Amino acid sequence: MSTKTIATQRAAMNMPTGRLAIWWVLMSEIVIFGGILVSYVLHRLAHPEWAEQAAYTNVHLGATNTLVLLSSSLSAVLAHAAAERGDGKRAAFLLRLTILGGLIFLIIKSFEWTHEIHEGFTLQSGGFWSYYYTAAGVHAFHVIAGMCIMAWVASTAAKNQELHRVENVGIYWHFVDLVWIFLFPLLYIAK
Amino acid sequence: MTAHPQAPGHGNETHGHGASHGGGHGGSHEAHYVRIWAILVVLLLVSYFGPMVATKLGWHWLLLTTAFGVAVIKAYMVAKNFMHINVEQPIIKFMMVTGVALMVLLYGAIAPDIQKGDGQNWQKDAGFHHSFTTSKPHHAGAHEPAPAGEHAAPAGEHAPAEPMPAASESTGASGH
Amino acid sequence: MSDHATAAPAHGAVHHGHAEPNWFLKYFWSTDHKIIAFQYMFTGMAMALVAGFMAYVFRMQIAFPGQAVPLFGFVSPNVYNALITNHGSIMVFWVAMPVLLAGFGNYLIPLMCGCDDMVFPRINRLSYQLFLLSAIVLLVSLFVPGGGFGGAWTAYPPLSAVPKYNLTPMGSTMWVLAVALEFVAFLLGGINFIVTAMNARAPGMRAFDVPLAVWMIVVASLLFMASVGPLIAGAVMLLFDQNLGTAFYNPARGGDPVLWQHLFWFFGHPEVYVVLLPAMGIVAEIMTVFARKKMFAYKTVIYTVIATGALSFFVWAHHQFVAGIDPRMSNVFTVTTVIISIPVAEMCFLYVATLYGGSIRFTTPMLWALAFMAEFLIGGVTGIYLGASGADIFFHDTYFVVAHFHYTFYPIAIIGTIAGVTFWFPKMFGRMMNETWGKIHFWGTIIPFNFIFIPMFILGMYGEHRRIYDYTNFPDLANPQLQALRITSTVALVVMLLFQFPFLFNFIYSMFKGPKAEKNPWKSNTLEWTADSPPPHGNFPEMPTVYRGPYEYATPGRDTDYWPQNEKA
């Protein structure tokens, strides 16, 4: 792997390039999730009858998933604290714990979805369900993407290299958790 | 903000900003994060049980405040304590606020068209009403194309606030 | 390219360990920002030829309806719709953005900021590969069963969402996929541009020492990143509507077609500034060099750029005045649209004012830059008709609109681009282009260009509506005088297309056989002219330090009339 270019190591903005880039990624993600959520809220307020469809969402599984993601956020920030101290091994272990949290989240979601589809609420069965699956689907996609990147970062962090990446991927993970914090009331509570 | 020449960094980047973020010794820091996590879980429980209480008591406003109010608080805490946005450069906070503000702008400008069922000189009729009526009988039937696919022609049905003066009882027009 | 290949890799401060890469690695798997810039530029130019050929075909159909078009054949209505849709989409997404934003962005930002490469070279390479994939997906979508997507580049549902209506099920899905891939490519590219310009500037280069070209490409990337999100969400929903039977835009099942229009144009209007600003940046660099003049009120230009960028998020619904949005909203957008014309007008005035007190040399790049200003003014002025909601009732979706946005897009995508290419050619390929061929190409393009689109203004004022493959179907529009105008446009287009060959010849010939170019042929101040022509991998033997702004021309008390940024005071 070629050594880093000079450009990557400069910090004219007094902050590491990696973290500046991650914040820009988050800005473009805000407007992407924003696009879906704005459309959802608009249609939700335009069609009061969707509340009946929304009644079938399982708020218990939703809440558990929120708990799972919050805990994975905790392990992500602990991983960052470990990376701060230069303890690559512990950071890698905590990152893998975070990945496990993501996995649990996906497993719960797959149970939830199979149950709902089994009951006949598919993507096509009405406006609410279209937005429900689209929003949660795009979010799940971002969870999977985050898990893959985190696995890669954990592998390098274990060798005490590129420890700054632990923080960057942590910030991304917290954002994914943040999106879920807003998805939870929108999809599960607003009945 | 003059750019100071950056020494070619070894593997671990030097953090340019506030010392507090530099990370004190492990112990107190980890406990701090666990404490934040605990508060977040409590808030989750509030947002979980709040709506149940609200629906039982029928206070709809309580449902909304617990659900969305708690979400905003949790979001702020995650951003502040886990993402350390408070010690970040001001331009980063500005970017995030701009992103959210753009979405609020998008919502505000689109709501009059999408969210409302009618407006000045227009109203939604076809998809908006539940039971969707086929259009009323057309007399010169020759050109009346068969209603395409699953949805019929937009209803000839007029909303009560039809600006037409002579909204007399139409013969043969089917109701909702 | 042979001469370029022998340039020895730089033994700069950071020596890249890998051995001399073979031909494939060097040009197709390179992470060097200059190679990636060339990849974007050549793909953009190739797509410009494709879209230009499409324009030739459908213009021939309009001028001589029903007759087989030479080199193409008979143009049926759905082929016509596919041609205009993909002409528009290719020109905006696969020519203007790659060449202006990614081509010049990749080439200029590291060189002008005085660093050796982009901050994330591998992501930069990935962004080009995604872009190439999107271009391939789009070109393939033209040949799938049912033909290419024919619902205009704005792809309004329900036409774009329901296969029964657009009759191009595969074509429309692949079109949306290609556009979505292109957005992802430019999100990755945009992050590279912004972070490199923000964080990797040369020591001593403060924010206001950065050349306008870099400022504008960064603001353009910012506009793109902040505005494309909702359209990516809209595109996902459109893909689901097309293939999975959801009803996001189906009014009968709770959806709303106007939602897509809003999401599209929320992106659409910042998008036109995304392509305008890099072109204005290029023109600024060229006008200051060949007028030997400092930029008139450099900081004010930057403030107008930022003001234009910010305001561009408040104007989108002027594309939808008569599209069925609430009439009261149209008044709001009339006001914001006319307001945004003020910073853009201010920017044009400052450019014109830069010429005052200059010593103007009419070299080929300067001719192109000046033509950009002259032509873009027509485009800007005719926009006021469309921003004024009352007049837009008549002009919307007529050829007046087509003429207006060609007077803005053409200077951006073609005139601005060729200005940049001819200006930085010596730096890119180490050779000088031929001036006489350059001037032949210039006049051969600019004069016919006006004869293409001035008739369209007149046709638009007769109420000739857009996207019609045969105007003889409409009695009022079928009269011979209007047909004569359509034929004039088409003939002018053919003449202009023919004049592109001198440029291609000049470009390829000079690349190999042109006279050798020195480091700073135009005597310019910015950092890229302090590197070799062409700059080796790693750009500068030792990283420059910046001492002053980019436009210190004709400083009193100096013997030469220019003062490079990295020269110690």
Next chain:
Amino acid sequence: MLLSLPSASTFSGDIDGLVVLVTLLTGGWFIATQVMFFWLLWRFRAGASPKSQYITGKEPHLKRWINIPHTLILICDVVIIVAAVRVWVKVKQTLPPPDDTVRVVGQQWTWTFQHSGADGTLDTADDVWTSDTLHVAQGKTYHFLLESKDVLHSFFVPVFRLKQDAIPGRTITGWFQATKTGTYDILCAEICGIGHGIMGGRIIIDTPEQHASWVQQHSTMADAAAASTDTTAAASAGASN
């Protein structure tokens, strides 16, 4: 006014006036800028001024050349905004009381018009349905209820300077009053698929007397047809709920 395109509705004069106003204001500034641009090119060509001057752009006597036009343009813009909004309010927002109403239905690739027939009210037995040709009386104010059956269309009558997109799922109300008799084009200004190029219609503006006779003649046919289909109408209406 616009070149030789007839102006055949009460508000087409207002829109043309607005176009003239914008032409004068922006045209003036456009010419001034172009003249200044080419003059500067000629005056400061390398031959005539071999040495360029060091001008930062902060010199007051030069900044005035930017600020004065800038403020004047600001004033012109305010004038344009006021004029544009006044025309917009007149055409799109205010609905004068209608003498008659017509329903315009756009569908993939034809315009269908429902005239109110002799009794002047829509959805009555004597309504006259026509496709491609809209019959209106000169001097009468019409409300049009614009709908679409499938995709977006745009009801565009160039001689009226009138355009309004038809959106499936919405009924959009607008108005016009014809001032000239004659037969003119109706166009579809929003791409609506493969047949967008043949989706034209004609608007026939008669004198009130001619129009009344046309309505009389067609209404009788409409009544006769209504009698036969009433039975089926009741059945289909019932089934549709």
